[in-house]
């Protein structure tokens with residue numbers, strides 16, 4: 405037997421020596437506004453639990469009922485014998501919510517993004533992608549034979565140059581692909597300008613709205629709805645693993661032919677198991693709640709504003725914006741060290757946040773990414789700010 409253990413150990417040591425080794429902290433509790441770990445109880449400011457639904461009893465109940473009525477699993481992919489009435493109901497709900505013809509479920513948004521490009525585009529086409537797009541978009545684009553172009557994050561000037569180049573190259577279809585919200589900064593994509601360019605150059609627009617659906621824009625319909633560009637976006641993808649319940653599952657919502665084609669040929673759809681019925685039932689309830697959660701969205705907005713303002717008042721550098729993702733920057737020479745140490749100190753003070761350093765973010769742009777949730781109270785937010793201040797004094 406030949407073993408690669410020595411080689412792997414070296415690489416693992418390399419990751420450790422570079423200070424990039426990710427140790428997973430085990431929770432001893434549900435995912436909620438506060439969590440229990442071996443280090444004690446801490447307010448949780450690093451989950452994508454924007455609407456606070458992850459431990460919502462209504463979702464737990466709905467999932468229970470789904471489990472009772474529809475069983476544990478389907479032991480099949482969708483097209484063989486893995487589609488229950490329930491799955492279609494969720495797809496129709498998503499389509500109606502996002503105002504598209506139809507929607508199609510995947511096991512995750514990672515899979516949705518992994519499957520869509522190869523299914524829809526080929527060598528005659530061009531895919532133009534924002535440089536900070538999510539890893540799943542990057543991988544999905546790689547799996548497809550289309551020409552690839554990239555523009556700097558949210559730079560519509562560079563995007564236009566790409567569109568010109570695509571036109572010159574006589575591309576059949578050109579598609580612009582962007583995250584609705586960039587998760588490391590909490591910045592929104594400039595969708596109206598992107599859509600204007602798409603109109604000028606006859607391009608399609610695809611938006612992955614994983615960090616927006618459920619809590620951004622009217623009814624939480626997302627970034628495009630917020631910017632009144634909803635009917636100008638051709639393809640929406642998103643996750644059920646963030647605001648919409650936080651379990652798992654992803655989807656593509658688009659016009660009928662796109663959804664129909666994905667059902668025929670998208671590989672993660674054809675060759676990966678059906679989403680478990682309990683999750684589908686939970687997601688239907690999560691979507692129902694999200695649609696009507698104006699109060700929670702308003703509370704989330706207020707808590708986000710409170711956090712951002714208090715942090716600025718306390719002298720922290722915070723990237724501008726309104727999204728609950730708030731990047732607290734540590735830009736100095738020792739920024740990475742500072743961010744990491746402060747995050748560690750804060751856990752001792754009962755606040756759980758995570759530091760992001762190179763290579764997850766560019767060198768010199770270390771940060772602690774705070775994610776506010778509708779489940780946080782004003783006191784929780786104030787406690788978080790206080791912990792930042794105390795931790796900073798300690799280092």
Ligand SMILES: *Cc1c(COP(=O)(O)O)cnc(C)c1O
Nearest residue numbers: 512513514538612614643645654
């Ligand atoms: C989280 C995220 C994904 C992955 O979603 P999963 O359903 O967890 O696979 C994809 N795209 C973006 C932009 C995300 O933020």
